[in-house]
Amino acid sequence: MEITRRGFLVSAGTTSLVLPWARLAWAQKKASVTIAFPEAITSMDPQPGSRSTPRESFYQAVFDRYLGQDSQLKYRPSIVEAWQYTNPEKTAMDMKIRQGISFHDGSALTAEDVAFSLNRMRDAAPYSVVYKNITSIEMPDRFSLRLKLGAYNPAFTKWLGFLAGFVLPKAAFEKAGAEEFAKNPVGSGPYKVVRFVPGSLLVLEAFDKHWKGAPPIKRATFKVVGDPTARLAEILSGDSDITMEIPVEEYNRLAAQPGLRGVKQPVTDVATLFVSPRFEPFQKEEVRLAVHHAIDKKTLVDKVLLGFGIPLSTTEAPLYEAYTDFSFPYNPDRARDLLGKAGYSKSNPLRLKAMTTKGAKTKDFEVMSAMTQMWKDVGIEAELEIITIPQFFQHRSAKTIAPLALYFWSNSTGDPVNSVGFMTRNKGPFKVWESPDVDPKVDPIFMETDERKRIAAAKEAARYVVERGYIIPLYQVVMPIIMKKDLVYDPYPQGLVLPQDMSWT
Numbered sequence: 001m002e003i004t005r006r007g008f009l010v011s012a013g014t015t016s017l018v019l020p021w022a023r024l025a026w027a028q029k030k031a032s033v034t035i036a037f038p039e040a041i042t043s044m045d046p047q048p049g050s051r052s053t054p055r056e057s058f059y060q061a062v063f064d065r066y067l068g069q070d071s072q073l074k075y076r077p078s079i080v081e082a083w084q085y086t087n088p089e090k091t092a093m094d095m096k097i098r099q100g101i102s103f104h105d106g107s108a109l110t111a112e113d114v115a116f117s118l119n120r121m122r123d124a125a126p127y128s129v130v131y132k133n134i135t136s137i138e139m140p141d142r143f144s145l146r147l148k149l150g151a152y153n154p155a156f157t158k159w160l161g162f163l164a165g166f167v168l169p170k171a172a173f174e175k176a177g178a179e180e181f182a183k184n185p186v187g188s189g190p191y192k193v194v195r196f197v198p199g200s201l202l203v204l205e206a207f208d209k210h211w212k213g214a215p216p217i218k219r220a221t222f223k224v225v226g227d228p229t230a231r232l233a234e235i236l237s238g239d240s241d242i243t244m245e246i247p248v249e250e251y252n253r254l255a256a257q258p259g260l261r262g263v264k265q266p267v268t269d270v271a272t273l274f275v276s277p278r279f280e281p282f283q284k285e286e287v288r289l290a291v292h293h294a295i296d297k298k299t300l301v302d303k304v305l306l307g308f309g310i311p312l313s314t315t316e317a318p319l320y321e322a323y324t325d326f327s328f329p330y331n332p333d334r335a336r337d338l339l340g341k342a343g344y345s346k347s348n349p350l351r352l353k354a355m356t357t358k359g360a361k362t363k364d365f366e367v368m369s370a371m372t373q374m375w376k377d378v379g380i381e382a383e384l385e386i387i388t389i390p391q392f393f394q395h396r397s398a399k400t401i402a403p404l405a406l407y408f409w410s411n412s413t414g415d416p417v418n419s420v421g422f423m424t425r426n427k428g429p430f431k432v433w434e435s436p437d438v439d440p441k442v443d444p445i446f447m448e449t450d451e452r453k454r455i456a457a458a459k460e461a462a463r464y465v466v467e468r469g470y471i472i473p474l475y476q477v478v479m480p481i482i483m484k485k486d487l488v489y490d491p492y493p494q495g496l497v498l499p500q501d502m503s504w505t
Contacts, residue, residue, distance in 0.1 A: 030504045031217065032217060032220070032221070033217045033220050033221070033241045033242065033499050033502055034221045034223055034239065034242075035057075035220070035221065035241070035242050035497055035499065036223050036225040036230075036242070037057070037058070037243075037497070038225065038226060038228070038231065038243075038359070038360065039054070039055050039224070039360065039389070040226065041058055041196075041199065041200075041202050041224055042199055043182040044058075044059075044184075044185040044193065044196055044202075045181060045182035045185065046059035046063050046164060046166040046168075046185075046187075047117070047127075047164045047168070048124040048164070049125075050393040051163065052269065052408065052410040053162075053163065053268065053269070053410035053411075053494050053496065054244075054267075054269075054494075054495035054496060054497065058202055058222050059166060060189065061189055061190060061191045061204055061498060061499055061500060062185060062187040062189045062191055062192065062193060063167065063185075063187035063188065064078055064079050064167055064187065064188045065078050065079065065160070065165050065167070066114065066117075066161065066166075067083075067157065067160040068161060069161045069412070069413075071492050071493060073268070073413065073493070073494070075158060078098075079167050080096070080098070080114070080160065081096045081098040082095070083095045083096070083157065090152045091149040091150070091151065092146070092147065093149070093156075094144070094145070094146055094147075095111075095114070095147065096143065096144060097110065097111045097143040097145065098143075098211065101188055101211045103169045103172065103186055103187065104187060104188065104192040104207055105169070105172055105186050107172070109167065109169070109188050110142045111139050111141070111142055111144055111145050112139065113167055113168065114145060115145055116168065117166065117170075118134060118137060118147075119134075121164065124164070125429070126397075127164045130153070130155075130156070133149050133150045133151060133153055134147055134148070134149060134150075135148045135149065135150045136148040151447070152447065152449060154417060154445075154446070154451070154454060155413060155417035155418060158417075159413070159418075162412065162413050162418065163410075167187075167188060168181075168187070169187075169188070172186040173186075183196060184196070188210070189207065189210070189500075190207055190210045190212065190214070190215045190500040191204035191205060191207055191215065191220055191499065191500065192204065192207050194219075200224050201221070201222070201224065202221070203219070203220075203221050204220040204222075204499070205219055206218045206219070216502070216504075217499055220499035220500075220502075223240060225240075226359060226360075227359055228247050228359050228362075231245065231246055232246050232247060232250055232482075235254065235260065235482050235483075236254070241484045241487055242483035242487060242489065242497065242502075243481070243482055244480065244482075244497065245359075245360075245361060245479065246362075246482055247362075247363075248307075248308045248363060248480055251264075251306070251482070259484060259485050259486075260483070260485055261483060261485045262481065262482050262483075263480075263481040264307075264478050264479075264480060264481075265479045265481055265491040265492075265495075266310065266318075266476060266477070266478050266493060267476075267492075267495040268319060268320070268411055268493055269317075269361075269410050269477040270312060270315065270316075270408070270411075270473055270474075270475070270476055270477070271364075271367070271406065271474040271477060272315070272406070272407055272408070272423070272471060272474060273354075273404050273406055273471070273473075273474060274396075274401065274404070274405045274406075274471060274472075275291075275403070275432065275433050275471060275472065276401050276402065276404070276405070276432055276433070277432075277435065279402075281342065281350055282469075285468060286338035286339070286341050286342050287338070287344070288469025288470070289335075289468075290334075290336075290338040290342075290378065290380070291335075291380065291404070291469070291472065292466075293328075293329065293330065293331045293332065293335035293378075294330075294371075294374050294378045294380065295330060295371055295374055295472070295474070296330045296332075296374055297311035297313075297475055298330070300367055300370055300371070300475065301475055304363055304367050305367065305478075307478070308362055308477075308478040308479070308480055309474075309475035309477060309478050310476040310478065311474075311475050312473045312474065313327045313466060314326050314462045314463065315419045315420040315423055315465070315471065316416065316420065316458075316459075316462050317411070317419075320411065320416065320419055321415060321416060321458070322420065322455050322458035322462055324459050324462070324463070326462075326463050326466075328467070332374075332377060335378040336378045336379060339378060339379045339380070340379075344379050345379045346376075346377075346378070348379070349379045349381040350379060350380045350381070351380075351382075351383075352382055352383070352402070352403040352404065353382070353384075353385055354371075354382045354383070354402055354403065354405065354406070355385050355386075355395070355401065355402040355405040355406065356384055356385070356386060356387070356405075357388060357389060357392070357406065360388070360389055362479070362480060364406060364408075365386065368384055368406055369384065385402060387405075392405060392407050396430070396432060404472075412493075412495070416445050417445055417446060420442060420461050420462040420465060421442050421445045421458070423465075424438050424442055424461075424471060425438065425439060425442045425443075425446070427439060432471075438465065438470065441457075441460070441461040441464050441465070442461045444457035444458075444461075445457055445458045445461060479495060486505045487504060488502065489501060489502045
């Protein structure tokens with residue numbers, strides 16, 4: 001474009017007026033980040049209710065965990081500064097609480113708040129299954145706790161940095177009450193809540209007195225955008241700075257856009273088909289195994305997910321402690337033979353319903369749709385029912401789940417207690433399949449004190465439940481993440497999206 005002398009003079013003459021505003025706009029941009037988040041935020045009470053690890057992102061911005069965890073799934077001190085078992089049975093533990101920590105309302109965090117939070121979890125479903133094992137809590141001083149456990153739990157310390165493992169302020173919670181606290185929470189985390197619109201928006205402001213120091217970005221917004229295409233539009237329009245779970249067919253195009261970059265992040269989620277024992281045909285092992293043999297996982301990953309997945313035949317992902325490279329074969333001929341023994345064929349198909357989310361995870365519905373065709377080819381007619389993640393939890397609790405249901409199991413601890421253990425243990429609240437032969441296989445994962453033997457038992461159990469068709473692992477999730485190129489952020493394998501770890505160049 002040609003610039004005239006007059007145009008140049010006008011432009012030059014107004015530069016001193018424009019630049020300060022430009023600097024202000026740039027400074028404001030650098031002080032904030034907007035996250036287009038795929039899941040609804042319905043409550044800011046971080047303790048009750050089932051959720052996946054990525055859903056913990058907004059809680060972890062507002063609250064501190066008892067223990068922290070790094071990107072290699074290793075645990076480290078946080079609010080609990082030191083901890084140790086004090087008896088050979090590992091049923092007594094001493095904790096030291098970090099001093100000098102303040103809640104957002106200015107009150108000091110003490111052992112009383114930690115004890116209150118732990119005690120509350122004893123009754124907060126569904127994670128009470130872990131915390132009700134605490135039989136007593138003593139407080140020798142303001143920053144010390146002494147816990148007694150009913151039985152040894154090898155994963156107890158890992159739960160202190162896992163789902164719902166957050167410290168709440170006793171006084172503020174009791175003053176507000178549970179319902180009001182869930183709307184206007186007070187934490188000790190790197191951000192405090194400025195505005196919360198359940199289901200749509202969470203606006204956070206940096207907490208300057210956080211014990212680790214104030215986060216680099218002063219204002220963080222979680223904008224709930226449930227539709228994957230809408231999340232794509234958020235990034236292209238510049239309204240949001242980072243998002244995930246976008247349509248994978250758009251990933252390469254977006255990652256190549258000027259000003260954007262992409263990350264293909266393997267996460268600790270395993271796409272899994274849960275099998276219902278209340279569907280009469282599934283009482284026959286050959287029918288359950290036929291469902292699995294008919295699934296071509298490589299095609300699902302290559303053609304449907306476009307590489308955003310890693311085929312799995314075990315409940316344990318590669319970073320999990322009990323992972324093995326066991327492979328359950330794709331064999332449609334074997335599937336047909338097994339179905340034939342049970343009286344089913346393409347002309348007399350097994351008819352069933354299968355539950356799936358749509359858009360909650362990358363290509364979830366499309367993966368299930370592809371599997372329906374694979375099943376049809378061997379003599380299984382599957383009708384898909386679209387549900388939400390909360391509805392999956394409701395159906396699981398009520399035992400009304402469909403014969404097959406897709407769910408993405410999160411285990412960012414890597415411990416087999418929280419994968420094959422809770423996925424299948426009949427005594428636990430998270431299983432779908434139920435049969436008396438399972439618990440003798442998985443109980444050692446919960447009770448064996450020799451760690452080498454415990455992990456060996458977990459590997460055996462993980463293979464056992466798959467080879468009997470009690471559960472069908474599909475693939476490890478690879479999360480597509482798109483962000484502004486000048487946003488500095490290294491994603492976590494846990495699937496968390498944490499604004500406190502972000503900054504701008």
